[in-house]
Amino acid sequence: MDVTPEYCQMMAKYNAWQNSQVRAACEKLTEAELRADRGAFFGSVMATLNHVLWGDTLWMSRLEGGAGPAVTAQNHADICPTFAVWSQERSRMDQRILQWADRVKDADLSGDLQWHAVMLGKDMAKPMGLCVVHMFNHQTHHRGQIHAMLTGLGRDPGDTDLVLMPEGKSWH
Incomplete structure (x- = not known):
């Protein structure tokens, strides 16, 4: 799978744009609305927000070698205790992804990525391009769940179409 630096840059910008819209819609929610079980895979808006942030932190640690999540996979839904903390950490992560995408070279996107999957208890190796596409797809998938929950709450999370x-606009 051929993934280019331009693809990474486009998807990093898309991620930052979408997260800014989700943040704006969530700022209007009460604490009860953020934490209520809405029947989504991770239950609440807040747990799903935390899951995406945890996943991004994990994948970025694998892709660029920086810091990984501060909590275990079992505690991923609680990575940020409040929406305010999540908002700050989300902004930092979006900048980290944007900066990585601006630095990444074709050579960085070739070959296999190797890591130890703690939850599976085994070493893994997958094509780097597949791992990059997975990270961006994972974000989009779970933001879609958040979008549905926000829409169900009568909030407008904005357009999601890449086009x-x-x-x-600079997302840096």
């Missing part, structure tokens, strides 16, 4: 992403 509607504002051009010329």
Whole structure:
């Protein structure tokens, strides 16, 4: 699978744009609305927000070698105790992903990525391109769940179509 630096840059910008819209919609929620079980895979809006952040932290540690999640996989839904903390950490992670995408070279995206999957208890090796696509797909998948929960709460999380992403806006 050929993944280019341009793909990484586009998807990093898309991720930051979408997270800014989700953040704006969630800022209007009460604590009870954030934490209520909405029948999604991780239950609540807050748990799903935390899951995406935890996953991004894990994948970025694998892709760039930086810090990984501060909590175990079993505690991923509690990585940030409050929405305010999540908002700060989400902004930091979006910047980390954008900076990685700006630095990544074609050679960085070739070959296999190797890691130890703690939850599976085994060593893994997958094509780097597949791992990058997975990280961005994982974000989009779970943000779709958040989008549905927000829509169900009568909030407008905004457009999600990649072709509607504002051009010329810097997400840095």
